Amino acid sequence: xxxxxxxxxxxxxxxxxxxxxxxxxxxxxxxxxxxxxxxxxxxxxxxxxxxxxxxxxxxxxxxxxxxxxxxxxxxxxxxxxxxxxxxxxxxxxxxxxxxxxxxxxxxxxxxxxxxxxxxxxxxxxxxxxxxxxxxxxxxxxxxxxxxxxxxxxxxxxxxxxxxxxxxxxxxxxxxxxxxxxxxxxxxxxxxx
Amino acid sequence: xxxxxxxxxxxxxxxxxxxxxxxxxxxxxxxxxxxxxxxxxxxxxxxxxxxxxxxxxxxxxxxxxxxxxxxxxxxxxxxxxxxxxxxxxxxxxxxxxxxxxxxxxxxxxxxxxxxxxxxxxxxxxxxxxxxxxxxxxxxxxxxxxxxxxxxxxxxxxxxxxxxxxxxxxxxxxxxxxxxxxxxxxxxxxxxxxxxxxxxxx
Numbered sequence: 572x573x574x575x576x577x578x579x580x581x582x583x584x585x586x587x588x589x590x591x592x593x594x595x596x597x598x599x600x601x602x603x604x605x606x607x608x609x610x611x612x613x614x615x616x617x618x619x620x621x622x623x624x625x626x627x628x629x630x631x632x633x634x635x636x637x638x639x640x641x642x643x644x645x646x647x648x649x650x651x652x653x654x655x656x657x658x659x660x661x662x663x664x665x666x667x668x669x670x671x672x673x674x675x676x677x678x679x680x681x682x683x684x685x686x687x688x689x690x691x692x693x694x695x696x697x698x699x700x701x702x703x704x705x706x707x708x709x710x711x712x713x714x715x716x717x718x719x720x721x722x723x724x725x726x727x728x729x730x731x732x733x734x735x736x737x738x739x740x741x742x743x744x745x746x747x748x749x750x751x752x753x754x755x756x757x758x759x760x761x762x763x
Numbered sequence: 764x765x766x767x768x769x770x771x772x773x774x775x776x777x778x779x780x781x782x783x784x785x786x787x788x789x790x791x792x793x794x795x796x797x798x799x800x801x802x803x804x805x806x807x808x809x810x811x812x813x814x815x816x817x818x819x820x821x822x823x824x825x826x827x828x829x830x831x832x833x834x835x836x837x838x839x840x841x842x843x844x845x846x847x848x849x850x851x852x853x854x855x856x857x858x859x860x861x862x863x864x865x866x867x868x869x870x871x872x873x874x875x876x877x878x879x880x881x882x883x884x885x886x887x888x889x890x891x892x893x894x895x896x897x898x899x900x901x902x903x904x905x906x907x908x909x910x911x912x913x914x915x916x917x918x919x920x921x922x923x924x925x926x927x928x929x930x931x932x933x934x935x936x937x938x939x940x941x942x943x944x945x946x947x948x949x950x951x952x953x954x955x956x957x958x959x960x961x962x963x964x
């Protein structure tokens with residue numbers, strides 16, 4: 572009995588010491604972790620709209636947000652729309668910038684992906700993402716094999732059609748969701 | 764050299780060659796396969812393991828007289844988990860891209876058998892200084908082993924080392940080397956090479 576009490580005591584003590592020290596360390600680290608996450612989002616939101624200097628966060632519904640982005644003169648420069656979907660290896664997180672009239676894309680950044688390195692992983696590289704600069708969004712973005720011939724087309728990455736299609740699908744989903752939402756909102760705010 | 768420094772030296776060198784973790788102990792293989800696609804990730808993993816191994820070896824050794832045999836394993840695991848959580852928090856706060864690249868493999872250091880193995884086989888039976896040197900030796904052994912695998916895979920898979928392109932445009936990257944099969948191929952080849960070298964001796 573006495574032995575069991577001693578063993579219990581030692582295990583409890585180990586747990587408490589470990590728990591308390593981790594809690595103390597976490598208190599120091601957590602603000603930094605949150606700040607890093609906030610900074611990553613801030614940089615991405617501004618990076619996909621050229622000339623952007625500031626933005627305001629808008630709630631689309633209970634769970635999703637998008638960003639209104641403004642240039643140095645305080646004029647609306649576009650919208651940054653974050654979205655996610657399944658790729659070949661797992662979830663893809665990206666953010667796309669669009670012009671205020673939703674006619675063109677101003678840039679795309681893949682924030683997170685676990686696609687195959689060297690193949691689908693190329694969606695994370697500049698060469699692929701540059702295709703979204705000035706891309707026409709109407710009627711919808713199309714994925715093509717080989718070189719693009721129309722200005723609403725994105726060439727698929729060789730050997731990574733699934734990953735490329737996943738990005739295009741996420742983008743089309745975002746446009747479909749936000750275009751009516753935001754354009755309608757704008758009309759009610761300043762009827763023309 | 765007196766006997767004490769001789770033992771210390773032996774404890775230090777043991778993990779560096781004779782007992783080098785992935786090749787001789789055949790421990791810590793999960794991380795050796797999973798995060799060695801690039802030399803940078805190898806380095807980060809080896810340093811994280813080094814911190815945990817050194818911390819837990821010293822703590823286990825210092826506490827060895829107070830911890831009864833029957834509960835030593837749970838105590839080891841709690842100590843190891845504490846150090847692993849510290850590393851995980853540190854990487855998330857200061858090196859978010861690295862933390863993302865290594866994904867679940869940082870928390871998984873908890874079950875890296877090198878650490879529990881050294882706690883059980885060495886630190887629980889030896890003084891603090893010896894345990895420290897044992898941990899440093901094995902950490903350095905693990906470091907060069909992971910770097911070797913990481914450099915081979917990155918060089919053949921991307922044509923680069925630590926992210927710097929070293930092979931020219933003529934080089935056609937072997938994509939398979941960055942994929943999981945490449946890890947097995949490299950580990951197998953390196954293991955074979957080491958067995959060959961030690962048989963010659």
